Amino acid sequence: MTLVEVLVATAIGTIILAAAGSLMVYNARSLAALSNYADLDQYSRRAVDKLSQDIRQATNVVSFTATELRLGTSRGRSNIVYTYGPTAKTLTRREGSNTEILLRECDALTFTVFGRNNVSNTWDQFVVTNAAGAKLIKLNWTCSRTILGAAVNTESVQTAKIVLRKQD
């Protein structure tokens, strides 16, 4: 082989290797993104199921802020407290001495509490500031996962409005 042939072969080989490498990286990122989506969706669904169950069964809202919700329960059970930690980015459920982390890497979470009255010609309700007037709770959160340190296309958005079922 001549020197020119070696150089040409080396150049072609380098291009092919670069293409194969970039394809491999792209495939790995895609696989990670798909896995992250499945993981996020699983945790979000489980969390909203748990919250829905607790809110619907609650006797009342004991207290609330945008990041904490304290629900009264019946039959001598302890109050159920949901707390979002912006620093830890977790949503925690506490019932008595039992603590459970429902969401991790949660970028934002808001509890909004509404009363029973609807606003005319909208689908909104009136926001209440006192826990005694609470009838509907709106959940809203966004979680994400990172791929190689960057959060690319790995968001999970969850919203829900849940009405307390207790008659009063």
Next chain:
Amino acid sequence: MLTVRCTRFTPLPLDGVDRNPNMKLQPSIQQATARGIRAFSIVEALVAACVVGVLFVSLYAGITAGFGALNSARENLRATQVMIDKMETLRLYSWTQVSNFGTTNAYIPSTFVESFFPTTTNYGVSTVSTGSIGSGFVYYGTVEITNSGFSQNYSNSVKVVNITLRWTNGVPRSQSMSTYTAQYGIQNYIY
């Protein structure tokens, strides 16, 4: 007549190489220089390139289809969330408000709009937070509340609520959800 010719037996030298000139074995190096084995033909190279090209295109098409299905699932999931939100708030409307739908005294609106990313107020430090607030495509919702269509004597106390969402994010899509609501059902339990 069979003629048998014997030759003198000559043992191999110590290096194992037979240097007998009568041997007709060809050294392998001469075969490698034959014209057909020296390199791949242009046809072979083109076929190989085509096969590799088809494989790469199929791979990318598969990944793209996977992301498309994933996006579609996310859009449908968010649409379901929006419709369940509306259905849940139906519990808070009185029977009069439900019955007056579509009249001049309507209390429940027949249309609504929601975005893919809902507004959240307490975003933490995140690389994705700023891009999400208030952005995303828009869901356009329509509401229909009609008579139940039942033939029983309580038919006037039951309504059918149908919520339809339409959105376009590259591809036009729609989803709908319906439920019954009764005068002496969930409304009576709250009011």
